[in-house]
Amino acid sequence: MFQLDPRSGVPIYLQLKERIRHQVTSGRLAPGTRLPTVRELAVDLRINANTVSRVYSELQREGYLETRQGSGTYVREVGRDLREARRDRVRELLREIVAEGLNLGYTQEELIAALKAEIDRIHDKDRRDSP
Template sequence: MFHIDTKHPTPLYHQLERSIKFAIATGKLRIGDQLPTVRQLAVELKINANTVAKVYAELERSGVLQTRRGVGTFVHDRPAEVAFSRRDRERHLRELSDHFIAETHSRGFSIDEVIEHLESRRKRRAN
């Protein structure tokens, strides 16, 4: 569910924090949803558990997540504090698309091929 690029110059904790917020803002994570444990997410993303713990703690301090002792970490029930601002959403989308375009280009696809493919998928999904 969360995307981390260990080769990207952005620090891993910042990538994870943005990825969790983006998942909430786009509805992949909803209010009350439980997140993986620190250890589970660290293993899944192949990053240090301290990095995950740092992100969870920061998101809890800012009111995005809520930890219930002995139960787990959940998306907090204050959606107004969770939402990305329009500027943050645009910046995040730009970063994702830049990475995606660079990756597809490195595999030999033109941007026109990528756009055509994405439009085709969108049409199939709408039906």
């Protein structure tokens, strides 16, 4: 279900966390969807159940999942305040990339142009997918 690479240097729990987060934010895991149990996923990935639990817990704290003991872990519905929280994350990511971009010699204009270019890319892609 989630493919990981133990030799990538990136900790397993981080890989898993980002995979799940991505599937949630991209909508490939719809709100309400029940995720595998920590033990199922642990066996599947050949890791410890606690490692999976850590991922679920952190994603819950960050507002992406909702875990109910005895029942399971579910993708959370996106409410208004939650949307705000995730927007904060986008801002955070933007801040990081601006810092890095400027550090690497990008000018402000180049950064903005690059952003616009990526926006156009995705727009074009959307248009092709659903004309």
